[in-house]
Amino acid sequence: MQRPLVIFTALYMAGVLLGDLTGFKVSVALALAVGCFLVAVAGYTFAWRYNPGVILALFLLLGLVFSRLSIEESRTPLVDYAGQQITLIGRLVSGADLRSDKVFYLCEARELVKGGERKPVYGQVRLSVKDVELLYSYGDLLRITGLLYCPDPPGNPGAFNYRTYLERQGVWVTLSVNNKNSVEKIGEDGGNPVGRFALWVKQKLSTAATYTLPPSEAAVLNGVVFGTQGLIDRETREAFNETGIVHILSVSGLHVGLLLAGLVSLFGMLKISPGLTAPLATPVLLFYAIMTGINPAVMRATLMALLFLWARHLGRDQDWPTTLALAALVILLWNPLQIYHPGFQLSFAATWGLLYLSPLLAKFFMELFKGISPTIARAAAQGIAIPLAAQLATIPLVAWYYNLISPVSIPANLLAVPLVGLILALGLLAAGLGQVWLPLAGLVNAGTVIVVDLFLGLVQFLQQLPGAVVYLATPPALLAVAWYGGLLYAAGAAYTESGSPARQRLKSWAPAGAALALVLLIIWWPWPGGKRMVVHFIDVGQGDSILVQTPGGKNMLIDTGGRREEFQTGTGTGDQVVAPYLRKIGVNRLDALVLTHPHEDHCGGAAYLINNFPVDLAVVSPVGGGTLDGEPASSDQPAGGVANGTKKTGEEVPPAYTALLKKMSASGIQVQAAGSGDILRLDPEIYIEVLWPEENGSIGGAEFNNASLVLRLTYGHSSFIFTGDIELEAQQKMLLSGEGLESDVFKLPHHGSRSLLPELVDKVNPSIAVITVGAHNTFGHPAPSTVDLLYQEGVTIYRTDQDGAVIMETDGNRIEVKTGKKSS
Numbered sequence: 001m002q003r004p005l006v007i008f009t010a011l012y013m014a015g016v017l018l019g020d021l022t023g024f025k026v027s028v029a030l031a032l033a034v035g036c037f038l039v040a041v042a043g044y045t046f047a048w049r050y051n052p053g054v055i056l057a058l059f060l061l062l063g064l065v066f067s068r069l070s071i072e073e074s075r076t077p078l079v080d081y082a083g084q085q086i087t088l089i090g091r092l093v094s095g096a097d098l099r100s101d102k103v104f105y106l107c108e109a110r111e112l113v114k115g116g117e118r119k120p121v122y123g124q125v126r127l128s129v130k131d132v133e134l135l136y137s138y139g140d141l142l143r144i145t146g147l148l149y150c151p152d153p154p155g156n157p158g159a160f161n162y163r164t165y166l167e168r169q170g171v172w173v174t175l176s177v178n179n180k181n182s183v184e185k186i187g188e189d190g191g192n193p194v195g196r197f198a199l200w201v202k203q204k205l206s207t208a209a210t211y212t213l214p215p216s217e218a219a220v221l222n223g224v225v226f227g228t229q230g231l232i233d234r235e236t237r238e239a240f241n242e243t244g245i246v247h248i249l250s251v252s253g254l255h256v257g258l259l260l261a262g263l264v265s266l267f268g269m270l271k272i273s274p275g276l277t278a279p280l281a282t283p284v285l286l287f288y289a290i291m292t293g294i295n296p297a298v299m300r301a302t303l304m305a306l307l308f309l310w311a312r313h314l315g316r317d318q319d320w321p322t323t324l325a326l327a328a329l330v331i332l333l334w335n336p337l338q339i340y341h342p343g344f345q346l347s348f349a350a351t352w353g354l355l356y357l358s359p360l361l362a363k364f365f366m367e368l369f370k371g372i373s374p375t376i377a378r379a380a381a382q383g384i385a386i387p388l389a390a391q392l393a394t395i396p397l398v399a400w401y402y403n404l405i406s407p408v409s410i411p412a413n414l415l416a417v418p419l420v421g422l423i424l425a426l427g428l429l430a431a432g433l434g435q436v437w438l439p440l441a442g443l444v445n446a447g448t449v450i451v452v453d454l455f456l457g458l459v460q461f462l463q464q465l466p467g468a469v470v471y472l473a474t475p476p477a478l479l480a481v482a483w484y485g486g487l488l489y490a491a492g493a494a495y496t497e498s499g500s501p502a503r504q505r506l507k508s509w510a511p512a513g514a515a516l517a518l519v520l521l522i523i524w525w526p527w528p529g530g531k532r533m534v535v536h537f538i539d540v541g542q543g544d545s546i547l548v549q550t551p552g553g554k555n556m557l558i559d560t561g562g563r564r565e566e567f568q569t570g571t572g573t574g575d576q577v578v579a580p581y582l583r584k585i586g587v588n589r590l591d592a593l594v595l596t597h598p599h600e601d602h603c604g605g606a607a608y609l610i611n612n613f614p615v616d617l618a619v620v621s622p623v624g625g626g627t628l629d630g631e632p633a634s635s636d637q638p639a640g641g642v643a644n645g646t647k648k649t650g651e652e653v654p655p656a657y658t659a660l661l662k663k664m665s666a667s668g669i670q671v672q673a674a675g676s677g678d679i680l681r682l683d684p685e686i687y688i689e690v691l692w693p694e695e696n697g698s699i700g701g702a703e704f705n706n707a708s709l710v711l712r713l714t715y716g717h718s719s720f721i722f723t724g725d726i727e728l729e730a731q732q733k734m735l736l737s738g739e740g741l742e743s744d745v746f747k748l749p750h751h752g753s754r755s756l757l758p759e760l761v762d763k764v765n766p767s768i769a770v771i772t773v774g775a776h777n778t779f780g781h782p783a784p785s786t787v788d789l790l791y792q793e794g795v796t797i798y799r800t801d802q803d804g805a806v807i808m809e810t811d812g813n814r815i816e817v818k819t820g821k822k823s824s
Helices: 004-022 026-045 051-074 077-081 162-167 193-212 215-226 234-242 253-269 274-291 296-314 320-334 336-340 342-368 374-402 409-436 438-464 477-495 501-524 573-584 606-612 655-666 703-707 728-737 758-764 784-792
Strands: 085-092 103-114 117-120 124-129 140-149 171-177 183-188 533-537 546-549 555-558 590-595 615-620 670-673 687-692 710-715 718-722 745-747 768-771 796-799 806-810 815-819
Touching: 004 051, 004 320, 004 336, 026 051, 051 320, 051 336, 077 103, 077 171, 085 124, 103 140, 124 140, 162 171, 193 215, 193 274, 193 409, 193 438, 215 234, 215 409, 215 438, 234 438, 253 274, 253 296, 253 342, 253 409, 274 296, 296 320, 296 342, 320 336, 320 342, 336 342, 342 374, 342 477, 374 409, 374 477, 409 438, 573 606, 590 606, 606 615, 606 655, 615 655, 655 670, 687 728, 703 728, 728 758, 758 784, 784 796
Parallel strands: 124 171, 555 590, 590 615, 615 670, 718 745, 745 768, 768 796
Antiparallel strands: 085 103, 085 140, 103 117, 103 124, 140 171, 140 183, 533 546, 533 806, 546 555, 687 710, 710 718, 806 815
């Protein structure tokens, strides 16, 4: 059997996936594994010719057993107390993960204190504390009082599943503490002394940057050197993500490689015998891995570096597929569910590309660069081949997890390697000197800040280049399989001798493979039209955001959701929920953005969206008049009178909302006001009419809620009415206006509050009602009386707190409904 460890690892990985997906009983799997082991021992003893098959089955079963054990053994009895205020005694098993407004820890539960009684418990808890001034350390024993909860599963299909992410790391519950007095240190329980010392060293070293650099540069430097990302601002993370070098901001294989290269160079300068390289480098690499958090990429790189070092030290042959397989096997034995971690997948895919594809690409570019200096040609060929190989090997994974590809990632990585090497060297030097005398660290970091700023400037320059990032809908898994099949086919053909039977077989498979890839691409590509309209009631928690995709391929977003203080912070629902949802389904521009009224839960996410999505038209209310005729606003007046046309309601317009409207108008977005009787001409196949507010009428006592835009959308025989947050007074006036309100789908006003007139339900006469509402909200939405009224009327109810996103597709006659929590 050639390279048996590669085959064993592949089967073990298949077993891990099988165990997670099937829910196989541990006892049965363990019995089968023990049986296989005994048969394998007997087969080896008696030289049974089928024994290799038994050994292969054993590795498959081992993966299954370890997977089930990892899932079942990590489940904590604290799950039964989710949703309750509890007091917990536990030991910290991680350092502080510091953010701008809170700090996270990983806590090993010891005792639950409830009703004056102490109950022994076990399991890991993710602790969130809203106090960044007093930090605790690994091994501290704490008494913590807070709200225990299990994260909700995602409501939007394809959204990041935070609950599953934590469970795969052995964490089933989180404990949220809003009062710093609710956390008390009651002792110390050292834990692993090496881990404790490594985290103490990390904390001491990272303070050198914190005290001697501006906050933004210090955050980047500590991210590059120590892997602490919590204080890196969102714009910087997005810039690195969109240029294909986000791995730079957390310690990865590149950092381990640079550290090893630095150690080898240092040993050479100090005239240390090559025979001592492996023994001396090993503890340094292991300590650095522990200090930076032992993420999958660091583990992979450290294991491979050590294996290569010791193979060279012992004079053994180096076989990279076996080394790569062994590194994967060790990580998955430690935690089988790391197989799902994006860092694990991206790290191993990139390494496979570097080792398998880059030699072929370098050879190709050497041929291409014939005629120039061999030294220059070799450097250029290697410089292009290495990042290109990594990109080719990770494109499907990057598209799957981030919904983008970055054409500028090759020049970005070429620039990053020398600059990151310099930043890493300067950062470690300054951190070390800072322990002797802080001004020495400041002296070194005076140069470091120049390099960091240069690096950030280059990244931002590349990000702004036309075509620097291409956003894609989430590709189907089969397309990823076809991509890797194509890479293996092409590389296999290149490695196979010309004219050999194997090469002839590969050539015969080419037409079928190309046809399959083309079919998958056609199926995946988000073709516009299709004579079907899709309406997405996105799950944004307590708020509204509704996407309408018309038969002609137009996209209209009604509200953007928003969290408290999102106007001020610029982060929340817009960047974390709505934008990812749009990217995943292939929406990269908005033909119309409707903001029903200026409350943050309806338009807080708009600031992020207008900065990151092209928007043609913004429709707002209640501001100055004008009808929506689909033509651009004239250049000699503010579009829709945005600058000073806000209708007075008695409720103060948030300054951030006014600034948002001005920014949209200044950035070339056509901003228009709307009132009853206006028509939005977005697509000739659909009819969108504005039913409220009355342009010249009073808005009403509920202020901005009663100023909400109300839209009725008709496509064929299917109709939808979107009512914003209108309350009783606006509902009464709409009934008196005599407007046609009858609709198949009724988006309930104000998240299903009790302010719903039965007469309005009768007038709309819907078959389906949608309540956009947040789980566990403190407003009592939806009101039981409202839900009862709809049931009495025989209306089918969908709620985003229970069903997640509600996705309706219609051909103009029949409406089909899918929900996020049932389809994800």
